Amino acid sequence: MNTVRYILQAGVWILPASAAKNFALRRLGHNVHPRARAASNVVWKVSSVELGAGSRIGKWNVVKNMRRVRLADGAMIGRMNLISAPPVYVRLLPDGGVLDVGVHGKIMSRHQLDCSARVEVGSFASLAGHESRILTHSVDLRENAQTAVPVRIGERSFVASRCMILGGAVLPGRSVLAAGAVLVQGNGVKPGMYAGVPARWVTEVEGAWFDRDEGETRHVVVHTPDGIVEQAF
Numbered sequence: 001m002n003t004v005r006y007i008l009q010a011g012v013w014i015l016p017a018s019a020a021k022n023f024a025l026r027r028l029g030h031n032v033h034p035r036a037r038a039a040s041n042v043v044w045k046v047s048s049v050e051l052g053a054g055s056r057i058g059k060w061n062v063v064k065n066m067r068r069v070r071l072a073d074g075a076m077i078g079r080m081n082l083i084s085a086p087p088v089y090v091r092l093l094p095d096g097g098v099l100d101v102g103v104h105g106k107i108m109s110r111h112q113l114d115c116s117a118r119v120e121v122g123s124f125a126s127l128a129g130h131e132s133r134i135l136t137h138s139v140d141l142r143e144n145a146q147t148a149v150p151v152r153i154g155e156r157s158f159v160a161s162r163c164m165i166l167g168g169a170v171l172p173g174r175s176v177l178a179a180g181a182v183l184v185q186g187n188g189v190k191p192g193m194y195a196g197v198p199a200r201w202v203t204e205v206e207g208a209w210f211d212r213d214e215g216e217t218r219h220v221v222v223h224t225p226d227g228i229v230e231q232a233f
Helices: 002-013 020-029 089-092
Strands: 042-051 062-071 082-084 096-102 106-109 113-114 119-120 126-130 134-136 136-139 143-150 151-153 164-166 194-195 200-203
Touching: 002 020, 002 042, 062 089, 151 164
Parallel strands: 042 062, 062 082, 062 096, 082 113, 096 119, 106 126, 113 134, 119 151, 134 164
Antiparallel strands: 136 143, 194 200
């Protein structure tokens, strides 16, 4: 894609969300559903963006040097995230610079995603809280060479605040990564709670969140005799 088109795309991406913006993004080569919503963001050198029906991108994310960003139906990226890949990995790896977020998957706010290799957030999964980092590339000390390995957050899994997920790590479906944990390759072996540095399986998890049939969690627990406020959001 030539520089002129990247400049035009960047100019459109900075605009507020609107039907006209979605139309302009489609004219510039992106696949944006009419019912998707994309707020003002800084987007540079992103070859392909696919936004499904009801998907949303909040304000002031920085997205750069990506081959593809795909949000399936109902998926969401919150605010002020940094999503990027070094150009060398986009050029050399078939899955370099790729972010895939499944149906009703979520990336909340203020996270950093290094997508040197593919990052996948499964359906109904959530990169929740704030300030977690996904780092897919590193130095192979044995080979004295740069390397990048994909990361996967399984379906209906929950990542709490300030976690680190390193290249090759897989959080199994219907699992929880506790706040501050570091998930490394090979440690995600079965569904459950993972905690610690490096993160290890701690216990099984269960709850209504893992079986919900809509993306939003709208109820609020209130410590009163009434218990839970329905549809608070």
